[in-house]
Amino acid sequence: MAGDENLILVRSRATLNRPFERIDAMQAQVENAFRSKRKELEDKLRETQQKLNELQAAKKEKGQQSMVLSAEQQAEIKRFRETEARAKIELREVKKQLKRETESLENRLKWINIAGMPLLVTISGLSLALIKKKKTAAK
DSSP, X not given: OTTOHHHHHHHTOXXXXXXXXXXXXXXXXXXXXXXXXXXXXXXXXXXXXXXXXXXXHHHHHTTOOXXXXXXXXXXXXXXXXXXXXXXXXXXXXXXXXXXXXXXXXXXXXXXXXXIIHHHHXXXXXXXXXXXXXXXXXXX
């Protein structure tokens, strides 16, 4: 038996990578839900940066010094920084929530795999025992 060609072939086979399609689909669904929020926040940041650049370009056209900021530019910079800070905080929260959702999904699947199958086997064993007991009691 130790030298059988078929046993050697079976032993040397590489393990196949079988991804969990259902898990991948769930993760993609969660990621899509948060992707739109992230895009919206990034667009806000880009828009604010563009406004700031336009103000700076307008100031250069007027021939004003580029080092001295007008009141309008200072207000826009302040709004930009506030918007940027809020957007970064929201993005962090979105990432945290995505991570929490993914970890929750993984934990649920682990519990199903760890506890679900033994529970299913136990219930089916008890059911078979009860059925067999009823059949023998009826005779």
